Amino acid sequence: MRTVAVVDDATVIRESLPALMPRLAFAGGYSTIEALLAARPVADALVLDLHLSNASQPDVRQGVAAIRAAVAAGYRVCVFSQEERRFVLAACLAAGARGVVSKSAPTARAEEVITAVAEGEVVVPPSVIGLVEVLVRRNSLTILSERQRQVLAGRARGLTYAEMSTQLHLSESTLRGYWAEVSRSVSEHFQRVVPAELEHALGLGPGDLLEYWPTPVGVTGTGAAGAPVASGAAVAPAPAVAERRAEPWWRLRPTR
Amino acid sequence: MSRWADYAGRLPSTARGTDHAVALLTMGIRLGTLVQMVPGLVQGVSISPRPGLYAVCWGAAAASSLVVSLVVFRRGGPLSRGGFTLDLSLAIALMLLGSLTVTDAFLVGSWIAPFPAHLLAVLCTGAAVLMPRWQWVCGVVAACAASFVFAAPAWDSDTATTIVANVLTLVVLSSVGRLTLGYFRRVAQDGDLARAEATELGRREEERRAQLAIHNGAAVIRMLSDPTIDEQTRRFLQKEAQLESARMRSYLQGRGATQVGPASGAHGVALRDVVGATCDRFLDLPLHLNVDLAEGAHVDAGQAAALDQALASLLLNVRDHAGAESVVVHADAPPAADGDAETWVVTLHDDGVGFEVSAASMGVGLRQVVVGEMRRRGMDVTISSTPGVGTTVTLTGPCLAMSDEGTR
Numbered sequence: 001m002r003t004v005a006v007v008d009d010a011t012v013i014r015e016s017l018p019a020l021m022p023r024l025a026f027a028g029g030y031s032t033i034e035a036l037l038a039a040r041p042v043a044d045a046l047v048l049d050l051h052l053s054n055a056s057q058p059d060v061r062q063g064v065a066a067i068r069a070a071v072a073a074g075y076r077v078c079v080f081s082q083e084e085r086r087f088v089l090a091a092c093l094a095a096g097a098r099g100v101v102s103k104s105a106p107t108a109r110a111e112e113v114i115t116a117v118a119e120g121e122v123v124v125p126p127s128v129i130g131l132v133e134v135l136v137r138r139n140s141l142t143i144l145s146e147r148q149r150q151v152l153a154g155r156a157r158g159l160t161y162a163e164m165s166t167q168l169h170l171s172e173s174t175l176r177g178y179w180a181e182v183s184r185s186v187s188e189h190f191q192r193v194v195p196a197e198l199e200h201a202l203g204l205g206p207g208d209l210l211e212y213w214p215t216p217v218g219v220t221g222t223g224a225a226g227a228p229v230a231s232g233a234a235v236a237p238a239p240a241v242a243e244r245r246a247e248p249w250w251r252l253r254p255t256r
Numbered sequence: 257m258s259r260w261a262d263y264a265g266r267l268p269s270t271a272r273g274t275d276h277a278v279a280l281l282t283m284g285i286r287l288g289t290l291v292q293m294v295p296g297l298v299q300g301v302s303i304s305p306r307p308g309l310y311a312v313c314w315g316a317a318a319a320s321s322l323v324v325s326l327v328v329f330r331r332g333g334p335l336s337r338g339g340f341t342l343d344l345s346l347a348i349a350l351m352l353l354g355s356l357t358v359t360d361a362f363l364v365g366s367w368i369a370p371f372p373a374h375l376l377a378v379l380c381t382g383a384a385v386l387m388p389r390w391q392w393v394c395g396v397v398a399a400c401a402a403s404f405v406f407a408a409p410a411w412d413s414d415t416a417t418t419i420v421a422n423v424l425t426l427v428v429l430s431s432v433g434r435l436t437l438g439y440f441r442r443v444a445q446d447g448d449l450a451r452a453e454a455t456e457l458g459r460r461e462e463e464r465r466a467q468l469a470i471h472n473g474a475a476v477i478r479m480l481s482d483p484t485i486d487e488q489t490r491r492f493l494q495k496e497a498q499l500e501s502a503r504m505r506s507y508l509q510g511r512g513a514t515q516v517g518p519a520s521g522a523h524g525v526a527l528r529d530v531v532g533a534t535c536d537r538f539l540d541l542p543l544h545l546n547v548d549l550a551e552g553a554h555v556d557a558g559q560a561a562a563l564d565q566a567l568a569s570l571l572l573n574v575r576d577h578a579g580a581e582s583v584v585v586h587a588d589a590p591p592a593a594d595g596d597a598e599t600w601v602v603t604l605h606d607d608g609v610g611f612e613v614s615a616a617s618m619g620v621g622l623r624q625v626v627v628g629e630m631r632r633r634g635m636d637v638t639i640s641s642t643p644g645v646g647t648t649v650t651l652t653g654p655c656l657a658m659s660d661e662g663t664r
Contacts, residue, residue, distance in 0.1 A: 084508035104505045106581055126584070130546030137549060156546050158584025158605035162645050203551065 002118035003027050005041045007066070008049040008080070009057065013103075017047070021111040024118070032057055033066040037073055044118035046075040050083050050092070064095035064214040071096035078117035080110065086127040091212040094190040099123030122183035129156045131202065132186050140201035141189045143182060151178040270451075274444040275333030278384040278437060282328045282335070286321040289370075289377040293318065296367035303359065303368070310357035313350050317374040320346050324381060334384035337391070344395050347371075347378040351402040355409065363410040364418050372406060372422060375399055379426055383433035392434065399426055469507035473500035499540045506539035524554035524656035527563075527600050531587050534567040541575055546586045553589035553600045554656045562633045563602070563651065566626040570604050570649055578608025578647065589655060598655035607646040613639055 006014050006029040014029030027041040032052055048070060052062035061069060070077045078099040079092045089100050099117035101110045102125070113123045124132065133156045135141040136149065143149055147170075154164040161172040168175070195209040267273045267280075297314060304310035324343055328335060335343065354371035355363065362368040379399050382392070400423050407419040479485065480493045528547040535545055555563065567585075574583055586603040626649075627637050635653035 082508060084505065102505070104501055109581075126544050126582070130544075130548055130586075133546070134548045156584075157586040157603045157648070158544065158582060158607070159648065160607060160645060163642070163648070166642075202548075 001025050002044045002115055003042065004045045004047050004078075004114060004118055005030065005036060005043040005075075006047045006080075007031070007033055007036050007052065007070075008047070009052045009054050009060075010049070013049070013080075020107050021114070023111060024114060032060040033062075033069050034060060037069065040073070044076065045098070045114060046070050046077050047080045047114055048077050048097075050079055050081040050088075064091055064212075067092055067095040067097050068214065076117050076120065078114050078123070080114070084127065085212075086125075086131055087209060087212045089125050090128045090131055090190055091209075091214060093122075093124065093128070093187050094193075095214040096191065098187070100125040100128070121180055122187045124183050124186050126155075126158070128186075132156075132182075135189070135198075135201050138201045140193070140197065141185065143185060145178070145181075148178050148182050151175055152182050155179060269444065269447060271441065271444040271448050272332075274441050277440075278334045279328040279332055282381050282384060283325045285377050285380050286325050289373055290318055290321045292367060292373065293370040296370060300358070300362075300368045300370075303362075304357045305359060306357045309353065313354045313357055314370065316346065317350055317370065321374070321377070334386070335381060337385055337387045340382045340385045340387070340395075343378050344382060344399065347375045348398055348402040351375055351406045355406045360410045363407050364415045364422070369406075372403060375403065376426055376429065379430040380433050383430050384437050396427055396430060399430075465507060469504050473497070473504055476500050502540045502542050505542065524556050525560040527553040527555055527560075527589065527602075527655075528587055530555065530560045530563055531567065531585060531602060534564045534571070535585055537568065538571045538575065541571065541583050542581060543571075543583045543585060546584065550587035550589045550600055550602075553587075553598070555600070555653065556656045559633050559635060559653060559656070562629045562635065563653070566630050566637070566651060567602070567604065569626050574604075574606045574608065574647075578606045578610075580606035580608035580646070582607050600653055600655055602651040604649045604651075605646060610641045610643045610645050610647050612643055613641050 001023065003025040005027045006017055008014050008029070009031050011031075014031070017029075018024075018026040027043045028036075028039060030036040030039065033048070036046070048066060050063055050066075052060050052066060067077050067079070077097040078101065079089070079097045080101055080103060082103045083089065084102065092100055098120075099113050099122065101113035101123070103110075105113075116123050129152070132141065133152060136143050136152065143152065147168075150168060151164065154167070159167075161175050164170075164175050165172050195213040196206065198204075198213070199206060199209050267276055293314070300314065301307045301311055320343060324335060324339075327339060334340075351371050354369060358369040367373070379396065382395060403423050403426060404419070407415070407422070411419060476493055476496045480490070480497060485493070527550045531547050531550070532545065535543055571583075574580055583604070583606045586605070587600065588603075589598065589600045592598050630637050630651065630653075633653075635651060637652075638650045639647065640650075641647035
């Protein structure tokens with residue numbers, strides 16, 4: 001049985017997950033990433049909500065800053081959030097999260113994803129798979145094997161392993177292996193790629209990803225989804241829009 | 257040079273961007289005039305009756321041009337009113353002193369005497385400065401007077417028309433410049449106001465969508481939390497809660513944000529818009545939309561209507577019969593081999609109960625609306641389904657056109 005810790009500002013989530021996911025052992029529930037880092041529970045994975053700020057804890061670290069803090073502390077992070085914007089979810093993977101699962105997913109599916117992350121797998125959320133397909137089509141992300149490409153195409157179309165198994169005449173475990181390789185490549189690519197390259201590959205405007213994407217350590221600003229982050233932390237939040245506006249006027253970009 | 261040209265094309269079309277354009281214009285005028293002055297410097301010094309004073313006046317004009325260029329560059333906009341007053345005063349003083357440094361033969365129509373050109377550049381710089389009209393008129397009158405005084409020693413029947421024309425040039429160029437720049441500034445300010453208004457309207461629309469997305473859900477949750485409800489009502493409410501949860505999720509995914517259908521353009525109708533608009537009518541389904549690979553693919557209006565009907569019919573079937581936890585709609589326009597026609601592929605997959613395709617008798621909706629109408633318009637449909645696993649419907653057809661933003 002895998003052991004996980006939970007960081008979520010909602011008490012009901014922290015306290016109900018152990019009852020809802022009996023195949024997982026829970027090492028503790030924390031309302032902030034700071035509380036988790038102070039306690040340092042031993043766990044195979046950390047279930048982390050993206051939005052941790054609320055009226056009683058307005059200035060806590062959240063978003064990609066919280067992910068990076070947990071990753072830096074050695075945790076495998078599985079984001080468990082209502083966030084659905086795919087660029088934000090991709091940014092979570094870029095910040096080092098090993099998996100993302102929506103709070104609106106069926107409980108069994110959520111448990112399955114958290115377990116997979118605890119076992120060291122990378123779980124790319126469905127909404128990000130579409131982005132991955134575009135990156136592969138536009139040669140921004142190289143996936144060498146034809147089989148991996150076929151599995152990616154199947155996953156992007158929502159096919160189950162059983163359906164792909166029938167189509168490709170391969171066992172489900174083989175297909176899962178291919179998908180695990182693709183997921184690792186995607187995770188590594190997102191952590192390596194600079195926002196400008198991704199914007200170019202996805203046909204976005206310059207700067208469109210700056211609000212979401214994590215930046216190298218040492219920069220201060222705002223985290224994913226505009227989340228406020230503590231300055232001076234061991235992790236790096238994404239630059240704020242205001243930072244772009246503070247650029248010299250001769251470097252400004254056109255209004256869209 | 258190309259970088260500057262590229263930069264000019266990237267200036268924001270806001271009021272601040274207009275100021276940046278004015279800064280560039282001012283720098284161009286001042287530095288351009290300075291460059292024009294340089295070739296006459298050596299000859300001017302050599303033939304001047306007061307070469308020392310000539311050099312000082314020339315240097316002061318050049319220095320003022322450089323300083324003004326630097327100041328507007330740093331400000332990212334025109335000079336301040338005080339800065340312009342200082343600049344103009346210096347230019348007028350140089351006109352008065354400069355007339356002592358050049359012989360009468362070079363006072364009119366020669367770059368040996370660069371001071372009138374410098375004065376014109378200064379006045380054009382002032383055209384962009386915000387100031388009351390009376391102050392602007394005073395400045396122009398003073399500049400005209402200085403121009404007359406400068407050229408007066410050379411006045412005769414041959415030069416009179418040129419001197420008068422030069423003075424008129426000061427008035428006309430600077431005034432037209434002031435009117436034009438004022439107009440551009442107003443257009444940009446109106447643009448800023450329109451953007452702010454659009455942002456506010458967008459915010460209100462977002463607020464309305466959020467209220468629509470959650471108000472039913474909030475009521476269902478409140479009723480579900482009532483411990484006194486009977487089991488039958490609870491089951492009904494749980495079903496409603498699932499639907500409301502799917503609607504809320506659709507809202508969080510940004511679906512259903514557009515109120516209008518796909519627009520027909522020069523290339524036809526964008527495939528991803530057709531698919532997106534149809535899916536937006538099924539916000540209660542747990543739907544994932546992957547249509548990025550179809551970017552740039554277009555279909556004609558007839559095919560778009562048939563595709564919309566077919567897709568809607570299929571989604572209705574999913575809603576009513578599939579019991580799916582996940583529905584994925586995928587659109588692609590795969591790269592065509594040389595000589596082959598461009599095609600598109602739309603796939604609809606659900607992980608619901610599925611059915612035995614060979615044994616199933618398709619209803620009127622599937623048989624006529626989906627298969628019949630699609631094939632009549634040159635498109636194709638294939639359905640594969642496995643009981644207990646799910647169903648995949650693949651719709652294919654020819655692209656009317658691939659616009660430049662395509663994924664190739």
